Amino acid sequence: MxxxxxxxxxxxxxxxxxxxxxxxxxxxxxxxxxxxxxxxxLQPKNPRFVLQDATIFSLNVTAPNVISTTVQVSINSRNPNSRVGIYYDRLTVFAAYRNQQITYYSAIPPVYQGHNDVNVWSPFIYGNNVPVAPYNGVALAQDKSDGAISLVVKISGRVRWKVGAFISGRYHLHVTCPAYIPIGNSRNTGIVVGNNAVKYQLSQTCSVNV
Missing domain, CATH: 1.20.5 (Single alpha-helices involved in coiled-coils or other helix-helix interfaces)
Structure with missing residues (x-):
């Protein structure tokens, strides 16, 4: 049993x-x-960035290995997603010449970008007596004399994606904006906007990596 x-x-x-x-x-x-x-x-499209213009206040080679720069740039950022919002956290922007940073980091305030929204940021980026490789100082002086310089405006920071009430973790954002500026070119002098300040329209598309 x-x-x-x-x-x-x-x-x-x-x-x-x-x-x-x-x-x-x-x-x-x-x-x-x-x-x-x-x-x-959560397979969102990367935000799209366009470097709209650059206003040059100063861009001087004070010695073969020293550069002083004050530039204001206008950057257009668009969220191409119809269902995904974007939080931009801790963004910084700076300028580089021939792969060498020539300005300090400037902060862009954190912001939320809704579906298909557009933001325009106009940060000042500057550097006083920034040491560079001597050949870069010589090259920049030569480019100015030739009538055009090629800078690169870079943005780095972190983003979060928002879908409904869900917010993702943080992802690294890297934006690279080529800035071909015809400074010193008599055929394209830009728009004088103040004492020793000239604004150049660029409308150059940036590459974005997240």
């Missing part, structure tokens, strides 16, 4: 284990499905 009772209990345990395994499999499948759906939704 006791053997029959034990067999009955073993059968019950097997049924419970099978049901438990079935529940775990179904729950795992549903969880995987939810993750895949969220992943599909």
């Amino acid at each position: 006791s053997e029959k009772v034990c067999d009955h209990h073993q059968d019950d345990r097997r049924k419970i284990l099978r049901r438990l395994c079935g529940v775990i499999l179904v729950a795992g499948f549903l969880l995987l499905l939810v993750i895949l759906l969220i992943w599909a939704i």
Whole structure:
């Protein structure tokens, strides 16, 4: 009689284990499905950036290895997503010449960018007596004499994606904006906007990596 009772209990345990395994499999499948759906939704397009213009206040080679710069740039940022918002956190911008940074970091205030929204930032980027490689100082002076310089405006920081009430973790943002500026070119002198300040229209597309 006791053997029959034990067999009955073993059968019950097997049924419970099978049901438990079935529940775990179904729950795992549903969880995987939810993750895949969220992943599909959270495949946002990168924001798009355009360097609209640059106003040159000063760009001087004070010595072969020293450069002083004061520039204001206007940067257009657009969120191309119709369902995903973007939080921009801790953004900084600076200018580089021939792969060497020639200004300090300037901060762009944190901002939320809604669906298909556009923001325009106009930060000042500057550097006083920034040491550079001597050949870069010579090259910049020569470029100014030739009538055009090629700077690169770079933005770095972190972004978060927002879908409904869900907000993702932080992702690194790297934006590179080539700035071909015809400074000193008599055929394209730009627009004088103040004492020794000249504004150049650029409309140059930036590359974006997230």
